[in-house]
Amino acid sequence: MSLQATAPAVLPASRVPDSMDAPPLRWGIMGPGWIAGRFTESVQAHTRQMIAAVGSRSRERSQAFADTFGIAAAYGSYGELAAADIDIVYVATPHTSHHSAALAALAAGKHVLIEKPIGINAAQARDIRDKAAAAGLFAAEALWTFFLPKFDAVRQLLDAGALGTLTTVIAEYGEHFEPGHRIFDPMLAGGPLLDLGTYPLALVTAVLGAPDQLRALGIGHPSGVNGQISAAMSFPGGAHAVVNTQLNNFTPTQASLVGTAATLTLDGPFNMPGGFTLSQPDGTSLRYEEPAGAHFEGLHFEAAAVARAIHAGRTSVAERPLEASILTMDVADAIRGQLGITFPGE
Template sequence: MSLRNGAHSGTVNVAILGAGRIAHHMADTLRRMNRDERYSSLIEPYAVATRNDQDRAEAFAREYGIRKAYGSYEALLADPEVDLVYIATPHALHADHAIACMMAGKNVLVEKSFTANVEQAQRVIDVSRQTHMLCAEAIWTRYMPSRKAITDIIESGRLGEIGHVYANLSYPVSDKPRMTDPEMAGGALLDLGVYPINFVMMAFPGASPVRTVTSCSFTDRGVDEQMAATMWLDNGVMATLDASMIAVGSRQGIIQGSEGYMVVQNINNPERILIYDNEHRLVDTINVPTQLTGYEYQVIDSAKALLDGKIECAAMPHDETLRIMGMMDNMRAAWGEVYPFEHSAE
């Protein structure tokens, strides 16, 4: 990537830190983008790094056509050709990995949940501002076209005065070791509950909770396995949301007004939006644009922001990341859920 007239130009070399499940999804996305004429000149699937397994890194790189494979994170950070690092490690490791990347001159796209708590998030963002490296949270729904479609419907007045919103994301994932590991900031909230929270705050971007009532149930290892919350927003809307890592849920987002309501099918990756009138008649169906995987939007925004010399993405700016992390901290505080490393930091 070259510097021209004070702004970056050229192709962004993207690297993946970690080689777990989410890393495979991103690698598949980068491969598809590289084969798509709309994106092939914007990004290059450049490198992947595992913590300490060169063979695994090389197998991963071969599978997805990635140019470089590194058997350690340190080796990846030493490569001067890496422009943007997608951090695909567990929540509890995000802060240290993001900071290490930025201190090495690498921009970062950090998988959600951005960090384990707001204190870690603030440290990461402080480093972004100090180093002038791009730092963006990879919560893909923030970058999708469906976001604007939802807010356009609300702002059009078709639903009348909005009174209530409901959002769910639940599916059984408690068999994954990190999900029940307190040391890795496991639990339903940071992995699943973060989506209903973001759904609500995206639907009403100017609003803030003035009161929250929340509860959860715990696993035998002390992390939340199911959670629910009711929030009263300062715009008069009441929001109800829930998440579970042991049950299958509807994944729906429902925004209810005085003249009708909309149902967003799958808030984690919206498929279509159904609009009903006040007699429960289906009056409109809005299909979401065809996408490669859905991950491409966050990569596009990050790459363009990087090329423009910005340190954050407009779709998920730093202050909004901090706000959402703070909301989740407050919920965990209400439950009495403290991760082991938070005890040691006191």
């Protein structure tokens, strides 16, 4: 981006279409947990997509989910769901099953949208990419943040060089979790890195690419998982990034993109619907307003984008291409390598 970037007079408007306009697909939910419930609520309220089936390892859990959301078919195994009369599977199982669940759906000829993280490591992400490509099927990571209208406006600013040369990206995400939450379970790839840390790492890699240097710090949690991770990175050209993620308590969950011409500050929580500010060195600023919200207001955008892509014959989405998901996992793997963190099955 040019050092002589010109400050915009106004911020770009989002180009994200109305989710109701997306052509409908028949969706199957694989893993009827909390995020699957939020996805279903959002999709049913804001789109014409049809949630046609749900499956889990427990027929009773699937039926309870189906009864709650008015879904016609409930199955007691992932294999039964994959074989059902559906177009696409939304994989919302625990992290450790994302890879195997996605492969089962692909093997049955179904497109897949896989809840973040796409796998527990980059090797699994590459395998999903390769299997989908070989079958000619759609596959993407459901990192809903990048499908929100505000991120389309952010992309336009970056593409136009409105920030000048990016020099620094700072992003963090911390939350409080009650005892017994799966994030404290080492056998489910617990700890903050894959749950919360995916968001700041994905933002950093989306705007700066692959780091050429990385230094990570971590500290354990009494449950046996990692409790907090911080990482500093440098990138070709001299940019730096700093990320922090932890499971001890809530943080502002803010993010800043600092350039030679302007600084873009995303309201916290930056990963959810909300606004941002573009600030210039002369003290002037421009404000992008988007109603703050959470999963109900935002998850439908990813479903609509996926439906549009599949109906157009595409096997990926520009908002979160598989190569971007793989890069984020590469960086997460590098962080874990420095901290000695391994996950089940590795």
